[in-house]
Amino acid sequence: MSETMTGAEMVIRALQDQGVEHIFGYPGGAVLPIYDAIFHQDKINHVLVRHEQGAVHAAEGYARSSGKVGVVLVTSGPGATNAVTGLADAMMDSIPLVCITGQVPTHLIGSDAFQECDTVGITRHCTKHNYLVKSIEDLPRILHEAFYVASNGRPGPVVVDLPKDIQFKQGTYIRPTSNQHKTYRPTVKGDMDKIRAAVELMANAKRPVFYTGGGVVNSGPHAAALLRELAHLTGFPVTSTLMGLGAFPASDKQFLGMVGMHGTYESNLAMHECDVMINIGARFDDRITGRLDAFSPYSKRIHVDIDPSSINKNVRADIPIIGDCAHVLEDMVRIWRQTAPQLDKPAISAWWEKIEGWRKRNCLGYRNSNETIKPQHAIQRLYELTKDREVYVTTEVGQHQMWAAQYFKFEEPNRWMTSGGHGTMGYGLPAAVGAQLAHPNALVIDIAGEASIQMMLQEMSTALQYNLPVKVFILNNEYMGMVRQWQELLHGGRYSHSYSDSLPDFVKLAEAYGGVGIRCDNPADLDEAILKMINTDRPVIFDCIVDKTENCFPMIPSGKAHNEMLLNDYLGEAGTDIGSVIDEKGKMLV
Amino acid sequence: MSQMSTHYPDPTRVEPVNRHTLAIVVDNEPGVLARISGMFSGRGYNIESLTVTETEHEAHVSRITIVTTGTDTIIEQIKSQLDRLVPVHYVADLTLLGDAVERELCLVKVVGKGDHRVEAMRLAAAFGARTLDATLTSFVYELTGTTEEVERFIKLMTAVGLVEVSRTGVAAMARGAEGIIP
Numbered sequence: 001m002s003e004t005m006t007g008a009e010m011v012i013r014a015l016q017d018q019g020v021e022h023i024f025g026y027p028g029g030a031v032l033p034i035y036d037a038i039f040h041q042d043k044i045n046h047v048l049v050r051h052e053q054g055a056v057h058a059a060e061g062y063a064r065s066s067g068k069v070g071v072v073l074v075t076s077g078p079g080a081t082n083a084v085t086g087l088a089d090a091m092m093d094s095i096p097l098v099c100i101t102g103q104v105p106t107h108l109i110g111s112d113a114f115q116e117c118d119t120v121g122i123t124r125h126c127t128k129h130n131y132l133v134k135s136i137e138d139l140p141r142i143l144h145e146a147f148y149v150a151s152n153g154r155p156g157p158v159v160v161d162l163p164k165d166i167q168f169k170q171g172t173y174i175r176p177t178s179n180q181h182k183t184y185r186p187t188v189k190g191d192m193d194k195i196r197a198a199v200e201l202m203a204n205a206k207r208p209v210f211y212t213g214g215g216v217v218n219s220g221p222h223a224a225a226l227l228r229e230l231a232h233l234t235g236f237p238v239t240s241t242l243m244g245l246g247a248f249p250a251s252d253k254q255f256l257g258m259v260g261m262h263g264t265y266e267s268n269l270a271m272h273e274c275d276v277m278i279n280i281g282a283r284f285d286d287r288i289t290g291r292l293d294a295f296s297p298y299s300k301r302i303h304v305d306i307d308p309s310s311i312n313k314n315v316r317a318d319i320p321i322i323g324d325c326a327h328v329l330e331d332m333v334r335i336w337r338q339t340a341p342q343l344d345k346p347a348i349s350a351w352w353e354k355i356e357g358w359r360k361r362n363c364l365g366y367r368n369s370n371e372t373i374k375p376q377h378a379i380q381r382l383y384e385l386t387k388d389r390e391v392y393v394t395t396e397v398g399q400h401q402m403w404a405a406q407y408f409k410f411e412e413p414n415r416w417m418t419s420g421g422h423g424t425m426g427y428g429l430p431a432a433v434g435a436q437l438a439h440p441n442a443l444v445i446d447i448a449g450e451a452s453i454q455m456m457l458q459e460m461s462t463a464l465q466y467n468l469p470v471k472v473f474i475l476n477n478e479y480m481g482m483v484r485q486w487q488e489l490l491h492g493g494r495y496s497h498s499y500s501d502s503l504p505d506f507v508k509l510a511e512a513y514g515g516v517g518i519r520c521d522n523p524a525d526l527d528e529a530i531l532k533m534i535n536t537d538r539p540v541i542f543d544c545i546v547d548k549t550e551n552c553f554p555m556i557p558s559g560k561a562h563n564e565m566l567l568n569d570y571l572g573e574a575g576t577d578i579g580s581v582i583d584e585k586g587k588m589l590v
Numbered sequence: 591m592s593q594m595s596t597h598y599p600d601p602t603r604v605e606p607v608n609r610h611t612l613a614i615v616v617d618n619e620p621g622v623l624a625r626i627s628g629m630f631s632g633r634g635y636n637i638e639s640l641t642v643t644e645t646e647h648e649a650h651v652s653r654i655t656i657v658t659t660g661t662d663t664i665i666e667q668i669k670s671q672l673d674r675l676v677p678v679h680y681v682a683d684l685t686l687l688g689d690a691v692e693r694e695l696c697l698v699k700v701v702g703k704g705d706h707r708v709e710a711m712r713l714a715a716a717f718g719a720r721t722l723d724a725t726l727t728s729f730v731y732e733l734t735g736t737t738e739e740v741e742r743f744i745k746l747m748t749a750v751g752l753v754e755v756s757r758t759g760v761a762a763m764a765r766g767a768e769g770i771i772p
Contacts, residue, residue, distance in 0.1 A: 120621060125632050129676040132620065149676055183617060184676045309670035312663060 002174045007136050008033035008167040011100060014143035016043050017175050020071050022062065022437055023047070024055040028075025029115060030102025033167035047437065047466055050458035052079050054430035056086020056157075057456065060095045061431030064417045065392050066438040067220060069151050072099040077115030080161075081122065085424060087157045088126035092421025093243060094218055096155035098146045099127075105165035106134060119161040128156030129184075133163065136171035144176050153186030154307040155218055186306060190323030195331045198278070198302045198319045203341030205276035207298075207351045208236040211259060211288075214243030214420070215281015215305060216325050217413045223326035224248070224413040227280060230333050235348065237355055239267040241282045243420045246410035256355065257364075260288040261556050262402040265363035265565060266355055268554070271296050272562035273354070279303045281325045284314040285421070294561030304328045363554045363567055364406055373523050375400065375475045375546040379407035379447065382473060385530050390442040391415065394431040396452030397423045399481035399552045404447040426455030429472060433459055436468040443471070443534060450476040450500050450543075460513040463539040471533055472541045474506060477548045485551045510541035521545035605661035609638070610685040611692060611762045612669065613770055617677040618644045618652040625675055626654060635660060635668055639694070639737075639759035651679065655762050657737075682770035684762050692762040696740045701728045702751030710750040717743050728753075 005013065011034050015023065022045045027035045038046050049055040052074045059070025070090075074083050080101040090097045104113040120132045129149045131142045139162075146158040202208060210231060216223045224247040231238050231254055238248045239259040248255055257264035259271055271277065277299040282288065284303075289295040295315060303310075303317035304325060311320040321328055366376045379400075393408055394417040395401040401418055410416050417435060419427035428446040436444040446453075453474055463470050475481075483498040507517030516536050520529040520543070533540045553568040616622050623642060630637050638657040645653045658668060665683070672681045684690035698719075700710045707727075714721065714731045717739070723730035733743050737760060744755055764770060 121624070124621070124625060124628055134620070153674075181676075183679050307670075307674060309667065309674050311670070313667055313670075316663075 002172045004170055005173050006033065006037070006167065007139055007162065007169050007171060008037040010139050010171065010173045011143065011162070011167070012037045012041055012044060013173055014140060014175075015071060018069070018144070018147050020044060020069070023071040023073050024049055024058045024062070024434065025073030026050075026052050026055060026075065026079060028079050028102060030076035030079075030104060030164050031073060031100075031167070033164065034073060034100070034102070034162075046073070047433075047462065049430065049433075049462050051456065052082035053086045053426065054433075054456050054459045054462065056083050056090065056097065056099065057424070057427050057430035058434035058437075058459070058462075059097050059099075060086065060090050060093075060427075061394055061417050061434030062438045063095050063097060063434075064217075064431075065414050065435040067414060068438075069096045069098055069147055070434065072097060074099065075102040075115065076104055076119065077117050079115075080117060080119040084122060084126060085422075087123055087159065089419050089422040089424045089427060090157040091126050091128065093419065094155045094214060095157065096150040097157040098150050099157060099159045101159060101161045102167075103132070103161045103163040106163045107165070109163065119159065123159045126157070127159050128154075130159035130161065132161045133166055136166050136169040139166065139171065140173050141176060144179070145181065148179050148181055149184055152181075153184070154215075187308075187322050188306065188324040188327050190304065190321040190328040190331060192331065194319055194321045195328060196335060198321060199332055199335045199339065199341070201276055201300055201302060201319060202234060202236070202278060202336075203339070203343065205236070206344055206347035207274045208234070208276040208278065208348075209256075209270045209274040210236055210238040210248075211241075211271060211277055211279045211282055212238060212244045212247055213241040213280070213282025216244055216247040217281075219281065219306075219325035221413060223281075223324075223329060226326060226329035226333055228252075230329055230336065233333065233336050234343070236278070237270055237352070239263070239270060241285070241288055241420070242405055242418060244282065245405060245416045246413045249411040250409035251411060256359075258405050260285075261290070262406065262552055262554065263556075264406075265361050265554055265567065266358040268556065268562040268565055269358050270355055274299045277301045279305075279317070280329065281305060283307075283310045286314070289314060290556045291559055291561045296562070361567070366550075366568055368523075369547065370523055372547045373521065373526055373544060375403050375477065375550050376407055377523065378473075378475060378526065378544050378546060379403050381526055382445070382447070382530055383408045385527060386443060386445070386534060389534075390439065392417070392432075392435045392439060392442050392444045394418065394428040394435060394444070394446045396428040396446070396448045396455075397425045398449045398452055398483075399477075399485065399550075400447055400449045400452075400475040402482075402552045403475070408447070425452040429453060429456050429470070430459045430462075432470040432472070433463050433466075433468055436463070436470050437466070444468075445471045445473055448472055448474045449481060450474050450478065450503055450506070451480040457509075460510070460515060460539060460541070464514045469536070469538050469540075471539070473533070474541065474543050475546050476503075476506070476543050477546050477550070478503065479548060482552065488551070489557070506541050506543035510539070513539070515539035515541060517541050517543065519543040519545065605663065607659050607661055608665065608685070609657065609659050610665050610683055611690060611760060612656045612658065612672070613682045613684055613762060614654040614656065614672055615679040615771065616652050616654060617679070618650045619677055622652070622677050623654070625677065626656075626672065629671055629675065630656075630658070630668075633667075633671065635664065641759040641761055655760055657760050680771050682764070684764050684770075687764040687770070688766075690762050690764050692736055692760050693734055694737055694740055694758050694760050695732065695734045696744065696755060696757040697722070697730060697732055698744060698747050698752055699728060699730050699754040700747055700751045701753050703727060706750045710747065713743070713746050713750065719743065
């Protein structure tokens, strides 16, 4: 089936053929023909954001909460460069996106034309792949290839840079019949010999632990279900990275909580002391491993990853398995059932006893207050009051993000959207807009800080325009809390530029946008205020005034190992002289 | 405070650094070289030499030969990172495939009179270099050989009036009947 149409029309047709329902964008000179094509159709819904970075984060929130590819449309020059932070974010967190950027007409490329920039050059390092379309004949193939590359293998963002003259040109649109790519064919099925060896290693383990990551979420709900099955078959403890939260239910007694820099005591010690580590879709990020030469010193490691470059990058794997999590987990479950291995039961129960001992430390304990709202308490109440609903949570970046990861419990995958690898302040509100669009009847909450929220605040206007009743829950401590925490720990409490001065009145601000503002500074009123927020069917900014000096614990200080974590001084571990435990070398680290 | 370059956990193993020659078969599309060289610079890997040209015109396929150095872990990482680039068809580590044939071509211009000129001619003859251009005061020689031979030739020519060098970098191929693409 082929039809003659303009390049701009081909863009819309290809999106339709890919099943795209919503796109996030911002018009400009170099994409006007595409916007004209949008005007002439009603199958694809365009969401007008207020900043191109917001468009990309919204597409990320949409993609991560729905499992579909997020689509972005921006203009050339500043449109493209504003999108770069979002693209880098999607690259680090493996989010499938297709970002179409306008470009000046082909005959002007290289002439420093108005709003010209080298988009493919600039985005080469922060996209999985990118294209500059030089002829109308290539356009249909490139558009469909972009979706294939974005969503197959390890997902990621793909940029299609489309010069304006090509948008006007007439050409023949053909929908490709095969989605086989000439060169890019990632391995999805794991090597069976290695999977058998992995199952054997697991069967003989005395102190095993599952270390699961965002790859399980990216692999789809089926992978999460298989992970649960395998975990329950084996009875092994399960930890998760920040990106993997929800793939395994937080309420399950086999779940030890998040692992890493602000992970739980039991998770990190289990990682440190285990003899077999089963990494499913995680990448041994430095936030997880801490000091590499002291990382999990007694373990044999199985590493399942769809990206061969993740294998042996930071930590050597004894059994590397390249493949998609769902495929490999399916094989593991099947072989486990077939072989019905005899576990070393006394060793495993001794291991669980040890873990229960660590759990008893109650590392997430904190001293609550009747006078000021403790941020941990605020998240706990938010969780308790929303847990019976279909709830999607996004965050900004900082202390509030870590508290949300620690105290908000996720039972399902795709419910938790956060900027993990890139650590982008400003991610949460636009991501919430995208998630709300994908799930119009769900409760979508952006857990934010008063500093982060100001980076993408303009997207409140988008939420209002499209009746997306997102809830922005600000833990307002009038500090860039994580910066302040590090300055306290590492720089003698010299709070250089980490104080949030001249803050807006968030209640009035919400009202100025046409939303609802709620402020709460009294623990006694907190529940009622949260309920009011939940029951408001419009965008809300909730200004939760919290303790200004609370720090985020547990914490593995930079340059330290998993068994050298700091706990809350309430638990009697660290005390006030916390800075002295981080040596000079640690201060160099991020 | 001496570890200013270490932003993240310190390197944990001290491994020997080896020289590897990689052959990379890619689609000859715009920007493919920038993708490859950008991956090296972006991730802090070395390129000692890089040669590229289209080898199959109908299929628009190019073969890139890169000489790089790194520990075994780094070399493995370089290959994985190359392999996951979308336009890359195939990556072969010629060093691991055995004693690969490696050659490069250099052009040298020497200027001089008298004894220097005579000595330059003798050296060129000894190395089997071809004379591509000659004037009363200069020669342009072409030498094809291993990197070591080319280095030696250039070093000797420096003493007899070398003014300019142009080198292609290494082109390489595994020995034996097998091609690199399985």
